[in-house]
Structures are given as structure tokens and as C-alpha cells.
Amino acid sequence: MPSTDVWWRDAVIYQIYPRSFADGDGDGMGDLPGITARLPQLRELGVDAVWLSPFYPSPQHDAGYDVADYRGVDPRFGSLGDADKLIGTAHDLGLKVIVDLVPNHTSSEHVWFQAALRSAPGSPERERYIFRDGDEPPNSWQSVFGGSAWERLPDGQWYLHLFDVSQPDLNWDHPEVRAEFLDILRFWLDRGVDGFRVDVAHGLIKDAELTDWTAPSVILGGLDSVGPPPPMWDQEGVHEIYRQWRAVLDEYPGGRILVAEAWVQPEERLARYVRPDEMHQAFNFPYLEAPWSPAELRQVIDSSLAANETVGATTTWVLSNHDVVRHASRLGYPVGQGRRPGIGVEDPQPDAGLGLRRARAATLLMLALPGSAYLYQGEELGLPEHTTLPDEYRQDPAWERSGHAERGRDGCRVPIPWEADAPSYGFGPADASWLPQPAIWAEYALDRQVDVPGSTYELYRVALRARREHGLGAGSLAWLDSGPDALAFRNDGLVVLTNFGAEPVSLPDGARVLLSSEPLDADGRVPTDVTVWALL
Structure with missing residues (x-):
């Protein structure tokens, strides 16, 4: 029987990017013990749940979204015991825990893909992925990170990778793939997680004919809201998968949830992911991408609420995450400018004061809307994008695959500041941090803002308390x-x-x-x- 616990319908959920949240051992990389130690401060902030980006074993070619083992913890982040302690501590504090699940592709170091490489064309091992023969790439599809979405092996076969070459796409028409992920769901549900944020939720099923598509394989916005969806995104078959997953979650008590990262337009198609027997939430990316304009914001609010109402779902609002320029910087540009895939020191710079002013206003507007809301770590501090990150430190695969034309997402992933005068601004016990922090981080540090009237942190804390007291998430x-x-x-x-x-x-x-x-x-x-x- 499905749980009657519907905490998620009006929850405020805080995204933790593990490598940049808190470093417990001083190696410059955030980790699970560091997160666990900081959970009381998130309880004090007033959120209801945390969502953790991937912490699984991975070669880290795409910051952990290239998963080598879905049932483990990368030693960089700790151990399974550390994950259990994090979940238990969060629950003791009254916080739910959502973990990332990456089902569209595995790492090329996953045991399945390594077995496929050792096997001949046409073998059962290769059937778990999307391999094709031919002297030329099977079609014109492009990787989200730039370049062809096909890589050729020495034996002549090509495999599909809609993202990095180290992220081969799984074949979701294969029953073994479906059975494996049902087991992965149960593995983490049995450990107590409260839900899964599903990466690239709209990408699992591809058009059976692998039809040519000449437009770029854009995932992070820019999808056409008219006409049929591209052959690699939002295919009808994804919904059957999520109905199977929902049945598994409904076996567990406590309101376990599925959250779709689905860059799908229009809102009516996105709402299909949150029908009563599928997912519980889907990020509202049209709202995130809406310009700072009353007419356009009203239009997307109305259309989002209306589309979700048809399926009995609440709307899930979001302004920032690990894939987009932080809204304190994004809103510092003239209204109507297009998406910026990262910002470097040589790019036009945002107006920092204007951006933060608008970001604070945008956050209060969002938190007053009925439904659920997601916050990205550091936005409660007013953190801007790190726009002066030296290019030699960039690790986002989009930077290399685009021929350095696209700055990538590293600027929103820099370790956050906790203490102005501490090593690495309190991120960890040493000065090290995997991406260098700018000197301006000191003025945004948490200890400079706690109990300071008018600070961005206090604005968030007061707003979250008032949101709960006045029932805004459950309102109309x-x-x-x-x-x-x-x-x-x-x-x-x-x-x-x-x-x-x-x-x-x-x-x-x-x-x-x-x-x-x-x-x-x-x-x-x-x-x-x-x-x-x-x-x-």
C-alpha cells in the first residue's frame, strides 16, 4: 500500500554537493563525515530534507555522475558505514535523506562495461549497452558535453554516450538492466533513504530507430516546446519504468519519493512524470530559466500549477543547482539575456550587488508559492558564481569537449564557506580545497551572517520558519x-x-x-x- 505520509508535497529540500559541502579529513575533498557533522546547522536553517549528489565509487570524470558501483561509497567520501551514520543522524534531527541515482549511463569502469569491452560484438555483455556496427557513426547525435555521441572501439563497433565518452548509455530495453536497478532501489531503501533524485530521468529510452537529429543534444534547457521530442529524450517508454519503480517504493513505509530531473517542455509533458503511479516530484526548470520579468514569471507559475493540477501533483520550484550559474549571479545580468554555460574572468561579468538583491527577492517569491522548493548549498549565504576561477583548475568535461568554448559548471561547485577566518573558510581543517575558493568567500561565510539582522542567511532562516508557520507550501x-x-x-x-x-x-x-x-x-x-x- 502506498504510504499516507506526503511530507514531500510542501517540503523544502536542501541540495548537498558532497565534494564541496564539508571536508571532514582535511584532504580538500568534501566527504560524508563532514556532511554529518554539519547536519545540525541545516536543521537550524529550517529545511525538511537533504538531497546528496552522487557519492558512489567513480573515476570522477564527471564529478561522480559516472558511477562504477551503485551499491558502494567512493573512498574519497567515506564508507557505507559513514553513509549509514549520515542517514541515521539526519533522521534523528528530523531530516529526510534523498540520494542521487544515475540510471541513464554507467561509468566505463563499471563491471558491466568492462565485460562488454572484453566480449565480442553481438555478445550478451554488449546487449546491456547501445552498440552498433558501421564504418560511420550510427547517426548524427551529439554529446551534451560536445562532439559526437558515438565512440568507436578497435573492433569497429560504436557505443552511445550522450554525455562523456566515459559514460556509456545503458540499454533500457534489456530486462537485466531493469532488474538491476530495481535491486539497487531496494538496496538503498533498506538502508533507510527516503527517496531518489533521478538523473536525466527523461533520457533512459531512445527512439528505436536511432533516428537522426541534427540539432545539438541539449539537456540543460533549450528543449523545443513544440513538435515531437528529440529521439534521445522524453520517449514514451520511460513512464513504464517509473511505474515499476513507484511500485517498489510503495512497498516501504514513511513516504519514500522519486524526484525527476527531466528537462522537458512544455509543462504538460513534464506533468506526465508526476502522475499518481509514477514520480512524486519533478524539478520546474522552466521556472528556473524564466527571466526576471513579472509577465513571464506569472505565465510559468500559472502554466506549472495548471499542468500539475491535472495530475494531482504539487509543483516543485527551484532557482539554483549544481548544473547552472548560481541565481545570485545569473540575475545580475540585464533582463532577457540567454543562458550562460558558466562564467570566466574573460566573460562579461554580472553586477554582484544587483544579482544578490534580485536573488533575495526571487527566493522570497519562490518560497511563498504553494508546493515544494529546493535550495542549493550556499544560496542561503548569498553565494555568487565563482567567476574568476582560473581555467587551469576547471574539471567539468564540458570545458574540454567544447574546445574551451564553454566554461562549464565548476563556478557553482566551489567549496562553500563556513568560517571567515578558518583554513579553507571552514570547509575543512586544512587550507586545501579541490577547487580554489575566491578571497571574497570570507564576507559570505556563515559565521559572518548568523544572528546578523538583514543578512542573507537570516532572511532564509526567517522565511523558512514563516513559510512553515503560515502553511505556504500547502496553501493556494x-x-x-x-x-x-x-x-x-x-x-x-x-x-x-x-x-x-x-x-x-x-x-x-x-x-x-x-x-x-x-x-x-x-x-x-x-x-x-x-x-x-x-x-x-
Whole structure:
């Protein structure tokens, strides 16, 4: 029987990028003991759950998204015992734990792929992956990281890798692949995890004919919202897989969940992933990518809520994660500029002050919306993108495969600061960090912001407490008339107003300010790029 525990419908979930959160042993790489030691501070912040990016054994060609063993812990991060302690500590603190699952591809060092390399074309070992014959690549598909999505072996066969060459795609039409992942789900559910964030959830099934596709194999946004989906994304067969997975999760108590990372448009197609017998949540990437514009934000909020309502699901809001430029920097560019795949010192730089001001306003707007919300580690500190990271330190495979045309995602993955005057800003006991931290990290450190009125950390902490007290996640949205340059709505007893325009905007008569992303002006009006929560 499915669990009646629906904690996830209005939860605030905090993403931990393990290598950059907290380093327990001083080797410069974050680890599970470091995370466990910092969990009380996340409880103090006020989140409901944590999601951990991959910590499995991996050669780390793509920061752990190239998994060599789905039932272990990479020694860089600790041991299975450390994972058990983390889960137990989190539960003792009242926090749920979601782990990443990467089912689209394995590492090329996975025992299955190594067996495939040792076996002949047409062998059962190769049937677990997508191998094809031919003098030329089987089709025109491109890797998300740049270049061809096909790699040729010395025996003449090609294998598909929609990501790095070290990440061969699995053949999800093979029953052995399906059975293996059902067992992996049970392995971690038996250890107490509360759910799985499913990487590239829309990519498992490919068009049977491997039809040519001349457009770039874009996954991180930019998918066309009209016409049929590309032959490598959002194929109908993925839904059968998730119905099987949901049946497994429903065997366990406590509301275990599946979360889709599915870059799918329009919202009506995304909503199909969260039908009652499939997944529980899907990240709302159209909302993340919406420009800082009242009309466009309102449109995506309305369409998201409407699409999810048709399947009885709540909407899952997000502004930052490990794959995109942090929103404190992204919003520091002129409105309407396109996606930036990373920022380097030679690129146009964001306006840091403007970006943080808008980011604070955007966060208050998001946290007031009904549904669930995800936060990315460090955003509660107001962390910007590291835009001056020296190129020689970049590790994202997109940097090399694009011929250094794309800066990649390293700038949002730099280890976060906890203590301004400590080695590695409190990330670990030594100065080492796997990516160098900028000197400006000191001013964002947690110990510089705790109990400091007006700090970004305190804004988040107060907002999360008020969100819970006023039931905003479980509430409902009703738009109010606010003119063309603002957004205003009621969520039950709370009025939320964001001013995008150049002129101050007045609050409704009788409104009592509960929380504001920046101070109001001398006349009690809402200035530019400010969000206010008020009680009537």
C-alpha cells in the first residue's frame, strides 16, 4: 500500500554537493563525515530534507555522475558505514535523506562495461549497452558535453554516450538492466533513504530507430516546446519504468519519493512524470530559466500549477543547482539575456550587488508559492558564481569537449564557506580545497551572517520558519491586481508582492509587513527588486 505520509508535497529540500559541502579529513575533498557533522546547522536553517549528489565509487570524470558501483561509497567520501551514520543522524534531527541515482549511463569502469569491452560484438555483455556496427557513426547525435555521441572501439563497433565518452548509455530495453536497478532501489531503501533524485530521468529510452537529429543534444534547457521530442529524450517508454519503480517504493513505509530531473517542455509533458503511479516530484526548470520579468514569471507559475493540477501533483520550484550559474549571479545580468554555460574572468561579468538583491527577492517569491522548493548549498549565504576561477583548475568535461568554448559548471561547485577566518573558510581543517575558493568567500561565510539582522542567511532562516508557520507550501495562490511592473498574490492569509519596476509600489491598505527582502522606502512602499510578505 502506498504510504499516507506526503511530507514531500510542501517540503523544502536542501541540495548537498558532497565534494564541496564539508571536508571532514582535511584532504580538500568534501566527504560524508563532514556532511554529518554539519547536519545540525541545516536543521537550524529550517529545511525538511537533504538531497546528496552522487557519492558512489567513480573515476570522477564527471564529478561522480559516472558511477562504477551503485551499491558502494567512493573512498574519497567515506564508507557505507559513514553513509549509514549520515542517514541515521539526519533522521534523528528530523531530516529526510534523498540520494542521487544515475540510471541513464554507467561509468566505463563499471563491471558491466568492462565485460562488454572484453566480449565480442553481438555478445550478451554488449546487449546491456547501445552498440552498433558501421564504418560511420550510427547517426548524427551529439554529446551534451560536445562532439559526437558515438565512440568507436578497435573492433569497429560504436557505443552511445550522450554525455562523456566515459559514460556509456545503458540499454533500457534489456530486462537485466531493469532488474538491476530495481535491486539497487531496494538496496538503498533498506538502508533507510527516503527517496531518489533521478538523473536525466527523461533520457533512459531512445527512439528505436536511432533516428537522426541534427540539432545539438541539449539537456540543460533549450528543449523545443513544440513538435515531437528529440529521439534521445522524453520517449514514451520511460513512464513504464517509473511505474515499476513507484511500485517498489510503495512497498516501504514513511513516504519514500522519486524526484525527476527531466528537462522537458512544455509543462504538460513534464506533468506526465508526476502522475499518481509514477514520480512524486519533478524539478520546474522552466521556472528556473524564466527571466526576471513579472509577465513571464506569472505565465510559468500559472502554466506549472495548471499542468500539475491535472495530475494531482504539487509543483516543485527551484532557482539554483549544481548544473547552472548560481541565481545570485545569473540575475545580475540585464533582463532577457540567454543562458550562460558558466562564467570566466574573460566573460562579461554580472553586477554582484544587483544579482544578490534580485536573488533575495526571487527566493522570497519562490518560497511563498504553494508546493515544494529546493535550495542549493550556499544560496542561503548569498553565494555568487565563482567567476574568476582560473581555467587551469576547471574539471567539468564540458570545458574540454567544447574546445574551451564553454566554461562549464565548476563556478557553482566551489567549496562553500563556513568560517571567515578558518583554513579553507571552514570547509575543512586544512587550507586545501579541490577547487580554489575566491578571497571574497570570507564576507559570505556563515559565521559572518548568523544572528546578523538583514543578512542573507537570516532572511532564509526567517522565511523558512514563516513559510512553515503560515502553511505556504500547502496553501493556494490567488493573483491580486498589481499593475504591469509587479507581481502580487495571496497565499491564504499572506500577501506577497514583488516589484520589478523602477518606481516604488504601495502595499495594500492595512498590510502589516512580516518579511521583506530589503527595507521599504521612507513612505513604506516596496522599492525596485524587492519582495515583501505581509499580513492583512
